[in-house]
Amino acid sequence: MTSPRTDRLPASRLLPHLGVMLAVAAVLGVVVAGLAIPFAGVAGIGARNLSRSMNDLPATLETGDLSQRTRIVDSQGKLITTLYDENRITRPLSQISRNMTQALVSIEDYRFYQHGAIDLKGTLRAFVTNQANSGVVQGGSSITQQLVKMTLVAQAKASGDANAIKAATEDSYARKIKELRYAIAMEQTHSKDWILERYLNAAYFGDGSYGVQAAAKHYFNVNANKLSLTQAATLAGLVKNPTGYDPTNSPDRALARRNVVLDRMEQLHVITAKQGEEAKASPLGLDVQPARNGCVNSTAPFFCDYVLNWLLKSGQLPGKTDKERMEFLQSGGLTIKTSLDLRYQKAADDSVAAHVAPTDQAIGALAMVEPGTGAVRALAQSRPMGRNKKTGQTYLNYVVPQEYGDSNGFQAGSTFKLFVLASAIEYNGFPLHQQINSPAQKDIPESNYKGCPGDGNRVGVWQVHNSTTSGQKDAYSGTRESVNTFFAQLEEVTGLCNPYKMAQSMGLQLTDPKHERVPTFTLGVPSVSPLEMAGAYATVAARGLHCDSRPVSEILDSAGKPIKKYGKSCQQVMAQGTADGVNDILRGVQEPGGFGGDAGLGLSVPSAAKTGTINNNMTVWYDGYTPTLATAAMIAGANSKGEWITLNGQHLKGGYVVTAHGSTTAGPMWGDAMHTIQQWLPNEDFVKPDASVINGIQVGVPYVAGMSISHAKDVLRAAGFKVTVSGKVYSSYPTGTVAYTNPSGKAAKGSPITLYPSAGPQPQPKKKKKRRHSASPAVTFPGFNFGNGNGNGRGHHGH
Structure with a gap:
């Protein structure tokens, strides 16, 4: 057998x-x-x-969640831009117009609710009808089959596997059999309503629109539940050939296809003949809304760019690589709530555009940070986002730190004096009214500047020059007038370690101490971004509370539920009294007599500021703030080759620049933005510094008058003071001895004491012999002579 x-x-x-x-x-x-x-x-x-x-095929098809676009919104919920690989917003069937479901079922699968996974009758009818009409008029595949195909194609594309993509799209028996098997499984595990809802959300409707909600908003600016009969018929006609019937490119073909759908609905008695005729007589009625995808087309391109880079590098998104994390952002249907204030952003954009054109040989930038929270309120730069270099476009974000924008930063000039000033008050108790003799030029041995442990000894002499005023200066006048020799000597008091660490604690990303922690630190040698400087000045505005700059507050899922909150991250980095002292000093820049006050940059609300200009006037800064908003403004000279150049002699949109300065070049750009914004700022004032801060911590200055210069130096140095010698002055002390010191009595320990050598007593002018007259003597005053003259008692004007 x-x-x-x-x-x-x-x-x-x-x-x-x-x-x-x-x-x-x-x-x-x-x-x-x-x-x-x-x-x-x-x-x-x-x-x-x-x-x-x-x-051999699996019993079910894993559908998963549909890719949905992500929205990035400002602090008030206003849309900044959208992110998507497929522009889709899913909607339940209950939120999709009945007109839409009827139109789609009529043209694609009119027996959808009567048959199973495939419609044999409909398939045969479609085949015969299409052959009789010498072309494709009616579809043969059921809605379920079409959905299976969409799903398989989407999964193949997501995998990035070229073979899988080919298998999902090739015209072969194997593909059709596979789709049929999955269609049977889908009908067994899901209801008809679920399949139709999924189809309407998955289908491509042309011109970048996936799903009926995105299509309804894009073509007609309505939600899916408000689609009219004609609008629904137009969209239903698109799914067969989204490109060929795209109404934005082929309106005539789209209109003809819409009418085919209406005819079919009339034939099936879904609508009446009258409704059909009226609908076919109507125009397409498009109200096309441009789709914004990514940062280039957003209302705040470089802020958007900062948001994405900040999120990708935060380490708090799903995915092991930036690519995986970006896919999550593009397809998760998220809402990213940011700290941006679109009112502030517009003011910043308008101001930058008014002062620096995209093609100018310069870059203008503004960054705004909220003190006490670190919320980034606006970022703007003069060169727009894009690839067209001829029109000044760039993808480099010059406003943010290198980590987030690829720009190497800019030297910040005298705005760095903030860190020396704050350190002198915080660590040395420097009295705010203590004077330091600040000549136009001063040679200071670099060995006078103590660094951090391990920095090693310094050699050479630093020759410092003033570019503003000179003479006896205290913290108020020395800062308001940005006197270099004052701060060079103040830095002798603080050393280099404390100001450097202070700057880091206030948000500056300083990572190269060998080249940054140097005597010229106070003049802004390190390269930084406007956002870092705005965050640093926001620290003193918040009375010493530094909050890390952050552009995002919360992420919501597609259902609107919070999945991640980004709270403020703050630390008290200096005493409140120190910050109060700094604020009291810097507000003088905005008042009459200060650089900002002279330029008319003061605000109706209390404000403070510091200017900055680097060597050769290549970059200028104006960092100003109120108790509730800190704004850093910067303009840097840069040619088309990306080389830094001087701003002197440049033609900027804001006018011709003879000599660039922080107050006169960057200041007006700061002022135009802030004068607009101040209407939305609370009228808060800074806290006045306590007397203990103003007086500082003082020790007695030894009395050395009458001592020899060398002996006096030894005595003062032994007491912990730095000593400099000025020119001779007349005094009652012998020539060559000390006449007096400045300051005298008390001073901050370690501060510079100036010795004034005696030139001896001031020579007395020789007395002129009095002229004798026969008449009564006259009394002589400069310019006049009174006497009996001609005997009439009247005088005359002398020369």
Whole structure:
């Protein structure tokens, strides 16, 4: 007896697939006016192979969540831009117009709710009708089959596997069989309403719009639940050929296709003949809304760019790589709530655009940070985002730190004096009214500047020059007038370590102490970004509380539920009294007599500021703030090759620059933005510094008058003071001895004491001999002579 064949499928497994195989034959076009494949063939080897192929497929198709676009909004919920790989906003069937569901079912699968996974009757009818019309008029695939195909194609593209993409899109029997098997499984596990809802949200409607909600907003500026009959028919007609019937490119073809849909609805009695005629007589009625995808087309391009880079580098998003994290942002249907204030952003954009053109040989930038929270309120720069270098476009974000924008930063000039001033008050108790003799030029041994442990000894002499005023200066006048020799000597008091660490604690990303922690630190040698400087000045505005700059407050999922909150991260980096002292000093820059006050940059609300200009006037700064907003303004000379150049002699949009300065070049750009914004700022004032801060911590200055210069130096140095010698003055002390010191009595320990050598007593002018007259003597005053003259008692004007 011959042993039974092991490759024969049992009847219980073969028979359920016979109906499907007949449908397959129909779909493949082999059922025409009879069976091209005899039943005997179906029941034979071909049937067994087909059935095995279908049995080898998984029982269900994993659909997963549809890719949805992400919204980035400002602090008030206003849209900044959207992110997506597919522009889609999912909506439940209950929020989709009945007109839309009826139109789609009518044209794509009118028996959708009557048949199973495939519609054999509809497939045969469509095949015959299409052949009779010498072209495709009616679709043969069911809505379920189409949804399966969409899903498989989307999954293949997401995998990035070229072979998978080819298999999902090729015109082959294997693909059609696979789709049929999955369609059967989908109908077994999901309701018809679920399938239709999924289809409407998954389908591509052309011009970058995925899903009916995105399409409704894009083409007609309405939500999916408000689609009219004509609008719904237009969209339903697109799914067959989204590119060919795209109404933005081919309105005539779109109109004709819409009318085909309306005819079909009328034929199926979904609408009346009258409704159909009226609808077909209507125009398309487009109200196209441009889709914004990514940062280039956003209302705040470089702020948006900062948001994305900040999120990608935060380490708090799903995914192991930036690519995976970006895919999450583009497809998760998220709402990213940012700290941006669009009112501030517009003021910043308008001001930068008014002062520096994109093609100028310069870069203008503004950054705004809220004190006490670190919330970044606006970022603006003169060169717009894009690739066209001829029009000044760039993708470099010059406003943010290198970590987030790829710019190497800019030297900040005298705005760095803030860190020396704050350190002198915080660590040395420097009295705010203590004077330091600040000549126009001063040579200071670099060995006078103590660094951090391990920095090593310094050699050489630093020759410092003033570019403003000179003479006796205290913290108020020395800062208001930005006197270099004052701060060079104040830095002798503080050393280099404390100001450097102070700057780091206030948000500056200083990482190269060998080249940054140097005597010229107080003149802003390190390169930084406007955002870092805005954050640093926000620290003193918040009375010494530094909060890390952050552009995002919260991320919501597609259902509107919070999935991540980004709270403020703050630390008290200096005593409140120190910050109060700094604020009291810097507000003088904004008042009459200060650089800002002279330039008319003061605000109606209390404000403070510091100017900055680097060597050769290549970069100028104006860092100003109120108790509730800190803004850093910067303009840097840069040619088309990306080389830094002087601003002197440059033609900027704001006018011709003879000599660039912080107050006169960057200041007006700061002022134009802040004068607009001040209307939204609370009228808060700075806290006045306590007397203990103003007086500082003082020690007695030894009395050395009458001592020799060398002895006096030894005495003062032994008491912990720095000593400099000025020019000779007349005094009652012998020539060559000390006449007096400045300061005297008390001073901050370690501060510079100036010795004034005696030139001896001031020579007395020789007395002129009095002229004697025969008449009564006259009394002489400069310019007049009173006497009896001609005997009439009247005088005359002398020369």
